[in-house]
Amino acid sequence: GITLNPSSGIFNFIDTIDVNNYFINVLYLINDVSNTTIYKLTVKPYFNYITGTSIDYGSTGASVVPNTNPQGGYFYLPNYYNDINIDYKFGILSFGSTVIVNQYTIPTVYVYNDISAVYNFNLLMNPKIIYADFIPNDKIYDGTTSVIISSNKLIGVINNDKVYIDNYNATFQIIGPDYNIPLFVYNLTLGGPESYNYILQYDN
Numbered sequence: 246g247i248t249l250n251p252s253s254g255i256f257n258f259i260d261t262i263d264v265n266n267y268f269i270n271v272l273y274l275i276n277d278v279s280n281t282t283i284y285k286l287t288v289k290p291y292f293n294y295i296t297g298t299s300i301d302y303g304s305t306g307a308s309v310v311p312n313t314n315p316q317g318g319y320f321y322l323p324n325y326y327n328d329i330n331i332d333y334k335f336g337i338l339s340f341g342s343t344v345i346v347n348q349y350t351i352p353t354v355y356v357y358n359d360i361s362a363v364y365n366f367n368l369l370m371n372p373k374i375i376y377a378d379f380i381p382n383d384k385i386y387d388g389t390t391s392v393i394i395s396s397n398k399l400i401g402v403i404n405n406d407k408v409y410i411d412n413y414n415a416t417f418q419i420i421g422p423d424y425n426i427p428l429f430v431y432n433l434t435l436g437g438p439e440s441y442n443y444i445l446q447y448d449n
Contacts, residue, residue: 247286256286264290264358290318290357292336297367301374302346302442303403308339309366318357326351329368338366343404346370346442372444375401377410379430386422390429401443408443411436 248257249271256269267286272279292313300307320336322329328341329351336355349368354361378400382393392415402408412434418427435445 262288264288264360266360287360289360289362290315290355292355292362293364294338294353294366297369299369299371300340301371302344303342303373304340305342308337311336315355316357318355320353320355323352323354340368340370344368344370345439346372372442373401373403374446375399375408375443376446377413377430377433379413379415379428381415381417381428388420390416390418390420392417392428399445404439406437406439406442408435408437408440410434410445411440 247262247267247269249255250257254271254273265288267288269284269286271282271284273282274280292311292315294309294311298307298309315334315336319333320331321333322331326349327345328343329349330339330341331337331353332339336353338351338353347370349366349370351366351368353364353366355364376399377397379397380395382395384392394415397410397413399408399410410433412432413430414432415428415430418429433445435443
């Protein structure tokens, strides 16, 4: 139910009100002259999600369920996001493995009784950790830690992303002579158009 405070003109809601448009006739007096005004009250459906979520690039099966249980109606995303989808009936947001690294604010719309409400869902997509492996050439002892790398490769790149090791420095950790001397690799950088989706770690 809805009541009106005759002194202040403030509406009070004493019960749960269904989602709908309401038109309320209000009669008021000014200097003993009566006036009638029609107020339109729109009660919107309520829904929300957790405050936000953070997942890593390339994650599969990541999804978020609304905190409130929808009682009919339907959901949709007014904007297009690559590999981000919403379940029409239950409002479950799902995030595929190709959602690129970024911070997103995703307007999510719930429509009930032809009245819509919007919730802005915050998503932080973090870079995926990948690894670099380096193989050195054997060398004849020369009293230095210099090394020539015969090959290197990245481990963990997905989605056929174009990513490569753009730059690095490498030395042996000890002068030797010895077998299986560990490498020290530093100043690594990634290149490639999809490199921003990754954070590099490496095995010496």
